[in-house]
């Protein structure tokens with residue numbers, strides 16, 4: 001069964017009196033364990049689609065099923081709780097919290113879970129080990145390079161052990177080498193940890209890492 | 224609790240802004256606590272007023288004295304049980320210098336009969352009555368100054384008719400304790416001496432500052448006041464008689480008006496601080512739009528995000544409040560040393576930061592903090608993740 005199952009999704013924005021159709025009848029099935037690259041020109045609706053999958057936005061019409069849950073049936077509160085258990089989000093600009101250390105950033109999603117302080121710290125350090133940054137646990141974001149920041153962000157995304165990872169241009173702000181490292185890490189997460197990954201990217205070399213490439217153009221999946 | 228480090232770290236990040244907001248907040252609360260204490264000190268006196276004692280003074284002003292001859296005529300009015308005398312002497316170690324001032328009065332023996340709240344051992348009272356220069360001092364004065372029975376000290380008045388070119392010399396003959404049980408609020412730092420002595424020293428020029436008129440039935444206070452004032456309606460020295468409470472209230476009404484004015488200023492300051500803090504918070508939240516989006520993306524419920532912001536805001540208030548309490552207790556302790564204000568509050572007993580005032584001040588600080596955070600917190604509560612991320 002597909003872990004992401006999108007059917008007939010439309011997303012329409014209203015700006016002034018104008019209607020802007022950003023997604024126009026999207027059907028997308030992603031089997032569990034898949035690594036999908038979502039490509040397309042700027043403004044084609046990639047981020048919008050990704051947000052729907054991650055449950056941080058709702059479609060105008062159509063159905064979004066992720067990890068066996070019909071997201072349209074969930075209230076805002078239930079959706080928030082669902083997100084904390086089922087998806088990890090990786091942003092283009094890392095979006096670490098500058099006043100918190102690396103390990104505190106990674107701990108953040110665990111604050112919502114009942115566990116002891118020591119357990120939380122242990123889990124966060126484990127996640128940092130997975131991304132190879134255990135030795136930077138006490139560093140603040142500004143003391144890290146871009147690639148390191150993104151790896152901390154990935155640790156934060158996986159610390160609750162979600163089934164699905166969504167990434168919006170995770171290498172978009174990185175130099176070639178750091179980008180390479182991030183992609184390798186994502187491959188590892190996919191292969192070794194069996195994470196389903198949906199990644200938006202402009203970079204053809206990044207897309208090559210994925211098993212499947214999908215193209216979005218003017219709100220329609222073309223390939 | 225597990226969110227506390229997160230909140231504190233945010234406050235610390237922009238320590239300049241946090242610090243200046245806390246200082247502004249603390250000035251506001253400091254003002255509140257100090258003013259409330261001042262007002263409390265001023266109104267304190269009213270509580271101890273007796274309902275069955277009237278005070279008669281010169282109709283024009285306390286500055287003018289009344290003739291001694293009035294005493295008999297007042298006593299003849301039906302319902303009057305006793306008439307005593309009390310003159311504000313205004314004496315201090317050096318005339319007009321109030322650094323170590325305590326209130327002192329020239330009284331007659333009838334006065335003592337009327338005020339049982341000053342508890343004096345019978346043998347001491349006897350000794351006082353027999354010594355022309357004898358005086359009665361409060362236990363507190365005795366302790367503070369080290370004045371014991373038999374000790375002498377000198378005072379000089381700043382009031383012109385009582386200035387006789389040399390100080391008055393007094394012998395401590397009695398020490399009174401305030402009867403706090405039956406008469407809570409009894410002033411515990413007074414000194415009394417014989418009106419006779421004042422009369423003599425001034426070559427019989429001293430008149431009567433106030434007559435204290437004890438009446439049998441407090442309900443008759445109004446009628447008797449009118450009756451005694453009517454006695455002297457056609458005299459040179461017309462009188463004004465009122466209950467002791469009203470007399471004291473009039474005495475402090477000036478201070479009361481001042482308190483009103485200060486309260487108004489305090490309110491304006493409080494409002495300003497609310498705006499300052501609200502501005503700090505909305506700036507803090509605006510520059511944290513992405514961060515709020517991240518928290519929500521991670522699954523933090525909107526209510527929790529709002530709670531975090533409100534807690535941060537309340538913490539600002541609490542820190543300001545704590546600083547203010549420290550400043551206030553320091554300032555109130557030194558209030559008597561200030562020029563002008565010091566003169567006004569000196570003589571009020573128990574001057575200090577009252578726990579209730581402190582609690583109110585701290586509560587106000589926290590409430591202001593919460594209030595200031597309300598709008599930004601609510602905006603963060605409502606904001607949609609996608610909008611926050613797009614506009615960042």
Ligand SMILES: Nc1ncnc2c1ncn2[C@@H]1O[C@H](COP(=O)(O)OP(=O)(O)OP(=O)(O)O)[C@@H](O)[C@H]1O
Nearest residue numbers: 013014015020022041042043044045046047048049
């Ligand atoms: N809240 C909104 N209100 C109005 N229009 C919006 C809103 N969000 C997105 N859009 C519009 O929807 C379209 C698709 O946006 P989206 O961010 O999904 O594109 P994208 O494919 O991710 O582009 P990019 O590659 O530049 O990131 C754009 O034209 C954008 O202006």
Ligand SMILES: [Mg+2]
Nearest residue numbers: 046047048168
């Ligand atoms: Mg995008």
